[in-house]
Every structure is written in C-alpha cells, then in structure tokens.
Amino acid sequence: MSKRVTDKVTWVGKIDWELKKFHGDELSTMEGSSYNSYLIRDKKTVLMDTVWGPYDTEFVKRLKEEINLNEIDYIVMNHNESDHSGTLPALMREIPDTPIYCTKKGESILRGLYHQDWNYVNVKTGDELDIGDSKLIFVEASMLHWPDTMMTYMTGDNILFSNDVFGQHYASEMLYDDMDDISKLIHEAEKYYTNIINPFSTFVTKKLAEVQGMNLKLDLVAPSHGVIWRKNIGLIMDLYARWANSYQEDQITLIYDTMWQSTRKMAEAIAEGIQQASPNTTIKILSVVKNDKNDILVEVFKSKAILVGSPTINNGFSYAIAGILEMIKGLKFKNKKAASFGSYGWSGEAAKMIKEFLEESKFAIVNDGIRVNWAPDQETIEKLREYGRNFVAEIAE
Numbered sequence: 378m379s380k381r382v383t384d385k386v387t388w389v390g391k392i393d394w395e396l397k398k399f400h401g402d403e404l405s406t407m408e409g410s411s412y413n414s415y416l417i418r419d420k421k422t423v424l425m426d427t428v429w430g431p432y433d434t435e436f437v438k439r440l441k442e443e444i445n446l447n448e449i450d451y452i453v454m455n456h457n458e459s460d461h462s463g464t465l466p467a468l469m470r471e472i473p474d475t476p477i478y479c480t481k482k483g484e485s486i487l488r489g490l491y492h493q494d495w496n497y498v499n500v501k502t503g504d505e506l507d508i509g510d511s512k513l514i515f516v517e518a519s520m521l522h523w524p525d526t527m528m529t530y531m532t533g534d535n536i537l538f539s540n541d542v543f544g545q546h547y548a549s550e551m552l553y554d555d556m557d558d559i560s561k562l563i564h565e566a567e568k569y570y571t572n573i574i575n576p577f578s579t580f581v582t583k584k585l586a587e588v589q590g591m592n593l594k595l596d597l598v599a600p601s602h603g604v605i606w607r608k609n610i611g612l613i614m615d616l617y618a619r620w621a622n623s624y625q626e627d628q629i630t631l632i633y634d635t636m637w638q639s640t641r642k643m644a645e646a647i648a649e650g651i652q653q654a655s656p657n658t659t660i661k662i663l664s665v666v667k668n669d670k671n672d673i674l675v676e677v678f679k680s681k682a683i684l685v686g687s688p689t690i691n692n693g694f695s696y697a698i699a700g701i702l703e704m705i706k707g708l709k710f711k712n713k714k715a716a717s718f719g720s721y722g723w724s725g726e727a728a729k730m731i732k733e734f735l736e737e738s739k740f741a742i743v744n745d746g747i748r749v750n751w752a753p754d755q756e757t758i759e760k761l762r763e764y765g766r767n768f769v770a771e772i773a774e
C-alpha cells in the first residue's frame with residue numbers, strides 16, 4: 378500500500394515485518410525493517426530507490442497500481458546495496474530505457490551486481506535535475522556507508538532523501554517519527570549507527586558540516602529504512618554529531634564467555650569492585666552467548682571502558698569471544714579503554730591474547746588483565762573486587 382508523504386511525494390516501499398537478520402547473519406533486526414522507496418510526481422516523475430530483491434514481484438505489481446510504469450521519467454539510486462537495488466532487474470525489464478541517476482561508483486556497483494548495460498547517468502555533488510516546480514540536488518556521501526552512497530535533496534517540499542544515513546531497522550506502519558515511540562526509534566537508530574555507520578564516523582562529521590553549510594531548509598529527512606524524521610530532525614542530527622565524535626557515556630561493560638562458571642564469577646566480582654569505587658557508573662555484565670551480539674556492540678559503543686573475559690581453551694579463547702572481538706575490531710571504536718580477564722586450568726593464554734587483540738583494535742589497554750587458576754575462592758573474589766576498584770582509578774588517569 379502506498380502512503381502520501383506530500384502532494385508530490387508518495388511512499389511506495391516495503392515494510393518487512395519478518396526481517397530478523399540483515400547482511401546475512403551479521404546484524405540482528407529484531408524489530409524488522411523497511412525498504413523505503415518514493416515516487417515523486419512533478420512535471421516529471423521520479424522513482425527514488427527500490428526495495429530488496431525477494432520483494433521484486435510485489436514491488437513492481439504495487440507500483441503498477443500506483444502509476445503506469447512508462448510514466449516514470451527517471452530513477453534515482455542513492456545507494457546500490459542489494460536491499461535498495463534488488464528490484465531493479467525486475468523493474469528494468471518493464472522500462473528498460475529509463476535513465477538511472479547514480480554516482481559513478483554506483484554505476485560500477487550496479488554493473489557488478491546485475492551485469493546490465495542500463496541507461497546510467499552519473500551525478501556528483503551539486504548536480505541538479507529539474508523536474509518541474511521542484512529540483513533534485515544530489516549530494517555525494519561516499520563511505521556513508523558504501524563508496525557509491527549519495528543523498529538527494531528535493532526543493533519545494535524541502536525533503537532530504539538520506540538513504541541509509543539516519544535510518545533505523547524498524548518496521549512500522551507509521552510514516553513519521555512523531556507518530557511512533559521516539560525512544561524505540563532512537564534505540565534502533567543508535568543500533569544502526571553502531572553496527573553500520575560507526576567505522577565511517579569521520580565521514581559523518583564532515584558530511585554533517587557540509588550539509589549544514591548548504592543551509593538547506595529541511596521539512597523532512599526521509600531515510601531508506603524506518604520512519605521519516607519530521608519532528609525530531611534536529612535531534613537525530615545532533616545525535617549523529619555526538620555519535621560520530623568518539624562517543625561514550627559513563628558506562629563500563631564486561632563481556633565474557635564461560636565454560637564452568639569461573640569466568641562468569643570473575644566478571645561479577647570485578648563489577649562489584651567497579652560499583653564500589655564508582656557507584657554512579659552504569660555497569661553491564663554481558664554473556665557473549667546469552668545476549669544478542671549486535672546489542673552487545675551497542676553497549677561497547679556507549680562505554681568508556683570494556684573488560685573482555687574468556688576461559689582458556691585449546692591454548693586460546695572461546696569461539697564466541699573470537700567472534701565478538703572480530704566485530705569490535707571491525708567497528709573501529711575510538712576513545713575507549715580496555716582490559717582482559719579469564720580463568721584457566723594449565724596453560725592460561727586467553728587473557729593475554731584478548732589484551733593483544735584489543736590493543737590491535739586501538740583500545741587503550743589499562744593493565745595486563747587478571748587471571749584465576751581453576752575457580753575463584755573467597756580470597757580471590759576479594760582480589761577481583763580490588764582489581765575492579767583499581768580499574769576505575771586506572772581509567773580515570
């Protein structure tokens with residue numbers, strides 16, 4: 378079902394209530410998502426982005442209910458990852474000569490994905506497309522989060538079609554932010570930022586400054602996932618500016634795996650010491666296997682320091698700790714401190730190996746970590762609490 382956005386703009390996307398995983402299994406999307414596509418009818422007619430391939434038949438059928446496809450003058454592809462371009466092959470079979478406006482990099486990605494010699498028109502920042510009363514102004518946004526990404530500004534209605542930027546994996550029948558639960562939207566926007574945008578934070582800072590410098594009047598910011606920002610445009614832009622600037626809160630997160638509960642007991646005793654020394658600090662103790670990996674990463678994003686613990690197994694750390702460490706490294710967090718811990722029986726390499734991995738991941742290592750042989754007794758529990766208290770002092774230095 379299409380939805381009216383303005384007199385000229387109609388939402389023609391797909392709400393995916395079933396989606397629980399995105400990017401293969403890399404990202405959990407427990408609240409579903411949407412692939413937003415917009416039809417702009419001025420003197421010329423423009424389709425802005427499409428939807429994910431599994432919905433191609435449905436998308437084309439519904440679009441035909443909305444418009445004679447031959448009336449579409451231009452297609453604009455702000456970003457060509459499969460969730461937005463997947464329907465292009467089905468659509469282009471119907472209207473094969475329609476020009477596709479995208480960046481040069483966008484063209485190479487579309488050619489690489491679909492191997493079709495479509496009618497590509499390359500655009501760059503500042504290029505304009507006159508569509509009647511309104512103009513579309515293109516703004517390249519390379520590496521937010523792919524090299525092909527751009528945003529499109531529509532004059533008159535003052536809409537910034539921002540694609541993935543400001544998006545949320547969040548299924549809702551509500552079109553606008555002010556019609557839904559703002560705390561859920563912010564949570565999903567933050568999860569999206571952490572897991573997709575964070576490695577490119579320096580580009581975010583530059584692009585926000587560039588867009589603000591253009592003095593565009595913004596009545597709507599329409600991303601390609603989730604709701605359209607209408608009431609809270611200033612808030613989401615302010616949050617992006619803060620998230621991009623080495624974000625942290627007064628939080629310490631302990632992430633652990635455990636085989637026979639010793640490393641879990643270590644995590645809890647260290648946390649007790651942290652709490653004693655810094656009662657107002659938010660502390661999260663997260664089993665790496667009992668919690669969603671992408672939610673754990675959001676907690677890392679919020680933290681000023683993390684402690685990662687694993688028992689030693691086969692001269693290394695557990696597979697689950699290996700997985701979260703790899704994700705932490707890839708997300709390129711900044712301005713965070715770290716240490717490691719873990720129980721062991723004989724060889725005991727895990728804590729040292731975790732420390733080295735976190736160091737490679739650009740965390741400031743606070744100390745050499747702490748290990749416990751077999752299971753902690755009461756005396757060791759006291760030492761772990763003391764370690765936690767000292768950790769607070771060390772990260773404050």
Ligand code: FEO
Binds near residue numbers: 459
């Ligand atoms: Fe929503 Fe990068 O695709």
